[in-house]
Amino acid sequence: MxxxxxxxxxxxxxxxxxxxxxxxxxxxxxxxxxxxxxxxxxxxxxxxxxxxxxxxxxxxxxxxxxxxxxxxxxxxxxxxxxxxxxxxxxxxxxxxRMEGGMLADLTEEQRAGLIPDLIHQISVMNHVDVGSTTGFGWLDASGSGRYSSWQEYITLFYQEDQTGTFWEGWHDLFKTTCLEKDVFEECYARLMTFSGYNAPHRHFVHNDCHAWNTLSDGLKITGIIDANPVYGDFMIDISLAAGILPPAHNLIQAFRDYQEQQGIAFPNFNERLLGAYYYKGLDGLRFYAKMGRNRDYDAAKSFLLNLTN
Incomplete structure (x- = not known):
């Protein structure tokens, strides 16, 4: 492939x-x-x-x-x-076209100054009213999720048969790219262990919430773009947004503090975070392999295999 x-x-x-x-x-x-x-x-x-x-x-x-x-x-x-x-x-x-440039192009100091607004805007997005829709996972043209549960969605998302999608024939990656079957299966087993903690939670999830899809004029967040959305646990977006700044800024804790101040509870916080990491990380492994981004693959593999509860 x-x-x-x-x-x-x-x-x-x-x-x-x-x-x-x-x-x-x-x-x-x-x-x-x-x-x-x-x-x-x-x-x-x-x-x-x-x-x-x-x-x-x-x-x-x-x-x-x-x-x-x-x-x-x-x-x-x-x-x-x-x-x-x-x-x-x-x-x-x-x-x-939204105003501003990519958050990724700002200095670390500038991005750090935007943390309060960044957390606010992503939290507002994750908690929009989706009560008129149903289902989990990918959205269809009517705005409802295509699957009856989170577990059904992730199981089918990683099945071998992906005819007619971006991932058609993706098991060939085990033979033709750096994608390692034993690593993938280990991370998939961990995903299945922790995804049950994500399963009860249904929110709008951007699903690609990183510094290249967030815009700023240097003073505030001016736009969030290019969603690849699912209905699921908003912890997915928190796990992705955490990469906007180095770990020393502890964005995950900042999200938790802000949302708890807003009256949003975080039951099973650590387990849900691990479920989010494995969900996105597993997809990242096969994506980096397919795109020939071996260095990114190695970094993602190391991160996932070294996660602990």
Whole structure:
């Protein structure tokens, strides 16, 4: 299995598509570096900034409109989707562009100064009202989870048969990449041990909540972008956001203190945190292997195997 390559688009093609979409020329089209699955471009139309993304995976962006409305309507600084269409085999979406740059580009001192607002914004996102939806795991186009329980979701997420998804044929990675079957199976067994503690909790989970998907103008958090959302335990986002700053800042404890002040209880805190680490870490192992990121794979493997309760 070769590493996944995101769609290839050039600026001239994007300009032509946007001119056809708006009926007039747009301005300042530029390619955005980064992004693992989508080709991303910034542009302006009538002096307002927007983002257009292209993805070739089946069902790409189908739930994005629901997500953007759910979050933006409840005070989360998340970009609203304004258009969703196709060009050939590619899906594309047009969304608002949030102010600010990536949190990852700020200094450690600047990021540390944003801790209170960072914790507040992520906590608001995790506790939006999802009472009109049902289910766990990946969201469908209507906004409900596709699985009846958290355990069903993670079991199917890691099964061998992933036909029609990004992970189709992923067991080949054991033969063709650095992915080690014994390591994967050990971490999977640990996931099954601790996931029961996550299972009762159902919240909106961004599921990719790191410094490259969080925006700031240096004074406040201005946006949270590119959710890969599931319904599950918000500890998943806390475990990811903790990596925004070195361990000495103890972001996990800061999240716990803030949310307890808001009246949010944390039963089985340590076990839920371990369940979150193994859930995301296991997916990280196979992702890094598929993308040929061997150094990241080694770091993730070391972290997971050295976790203790």
């Amino acid at each position: 070769t590493a996944y390559e995101k769609p290839s688009m050039d600026i001239a093609g994007v300009e032509a598509l946007l001119k056809n979409h708006y009926g007039k020329q747009v301005q300042e089209v530029s390619m955005v570096s980064g992004g693992n699955l989508s080709a991303v471009f910034f542009f302006k139309h009538e002096e307002r900034p927007y983002v257009i993304r292209f993805n070739e995976l089946k069902g790409a962006f189908e739930t994005e409109r629901f997500i953007s409305e759910l979050l933006a309507s409840q005070g989360v600084p998340y970009p609203r989707m304004l258009a969703l269409s196709k060009i050939g085999d590619l899906s594309y979406s047009i969304s608002e």
